[in-house]
Amino acid sequence: MLNSATAEIDTALINKQIDDKRDIAAAFSKAASSYDKHAAFQREVGDRLLALMPLDLSSKTVVDLGCGTGYFSKKLLERGASVICVDISSSMLEQARIRCGNESVEYYMADAESLPFRSQSVDYVFSSLALQWCQDLSVPMQEVNRILRTESSAYFSTLLEGSLHELKKSWEKVDENQHINTFISSNQLKIALAQSHFNNHQLDFAAITVWYDSAFSVMRDLKGIGANHVSGRSQGLTSRKTLIQVEQEYQVFKNHQNQLPVTYQVCLGAIHR
Numbered sequence: 001m002l003n004s005a006t007a008e009i010d011t012a013l014i015n016k017q018i019d020d021k022r023d024i025a026a027a028f029s030k031a032a033s034s035y036d037k038h039a040a041f042q043r044e045v046g047d048r049l050l051a052l053m054p055l056d057l058s059s060k061t062v063v064d065l066g067c068g069t070g071y072f073s074k075k076l077l078e079r080g081a082s083v084i085c086v087d088i089s090s091s092m093l094e095q096a097r098i099r100c101g102n103e104s105v106e107y108y109m110a111d112a113e114s115l116p117f118r119s120q121s122v123d124y125v126f127s128s129l130a131l132q133w134c135q136d137l138s139v140p141m142q143e144v145n146r147i148l149r150t151e152s153s154a155y156f157s158t159l160l161e162g163s164l165h166e167l168k169k170s171w172e173k174v175d176e177n178q179h180i181n182t183f184i185s186s187n188q189l190k191i192a193l194a195q196s197h198f199n200n201h202q203l204d205f206a207a208i209t210v211w212y213d214s215a216f217s218v219m220r221d222l223k224g225i226g227a228n229h230v231s232g233r234s235q236g237l238t239s240r241k242t243l244i245q246v247e248q249e250y251q252v253f254k255n256h257q258n259q260l261p262v263t264y265q266v267c268l269g270a271i272h273r
Contacts, residue, residue: 024133024229025088031226032091035069038224041210045266046072046128049157052270057081060123065112066130070096086110112140117147125154132159132183141196148273160265161185167218170249181230189267201271208266211259215250218262
């Protein structure tokens with residue numbers, strides 16, 4: 001039996017997680033109309049993930065988990081799939097609906113950790129750069145395992161420890177606050193898969209570097225896709241003076257073409273039930 005102190009701590013943790021999800025959804029909703037202009041990296045990763053899937057998805061039901069504006073939902077439709085778009089943001093779903101229409105598509109505003117689908121009801125799950133927003137990766141993975149039919153597959157991409165390290169180090173020179181989200185390690189990812197009873201999987205790890213002309217541009221893209229929410233960070237405005245300091249610190253990473261790198265550690269996964 002839990003004592004009262006433990007119960008209070010657990011309640012506080014649950015409330016914090018609920019607040020985080022609400023804030024994440026709000027950040028992505030705010031960015032829904034600008035997302036596609038800032039999502040070149042997200043499209044590159046999604047294209048790599050899509051290349052792992054069968055070309056012919058006729059008569060198959062595919063859940064696009066964390067569908068965003070529906071860019072890859074439409075590509076799945078073009079392969080013949082019946083697509084279920086799922087996102088935590090209603091505004092993102094509206095953008096997906098504009099892009100994909102209603103034929104062979106269903107739309108659900110839902111949390112990846114609690115999917116509103118029957119067990120063993122879908123053929124594939126496609127999820128690109130969405131699962132890193134979950135507190136415990138094993139929870140959405142258990143849900144993915146639950147909804148997949150026997151002998152079906154899920155394809156996912158997520159960010160890992162070391163992503164955005166240039167921006168993180170630049171911020172660390174300016175203040176002691178957390179400005180970059182924490183990403184799990186490859187070992188933690190493998191543990192989450194084991195906890196989800198996914199034993200048959202192939203994982204590909206890649207470092208992808210995107211080049212920018214300024215740190216301002218980096219932060220503009222992150223904000224433009226809604227990825228600027230950081231758990232536990234004060235949501236107050238950052239002064240221009242502080243941003244200029246970050247820009248100055250970032251210059252140590254500049255290459256000979258005066259370009260600044262942003263490195264992402266990416267996992268592309270194919271898991272089979």
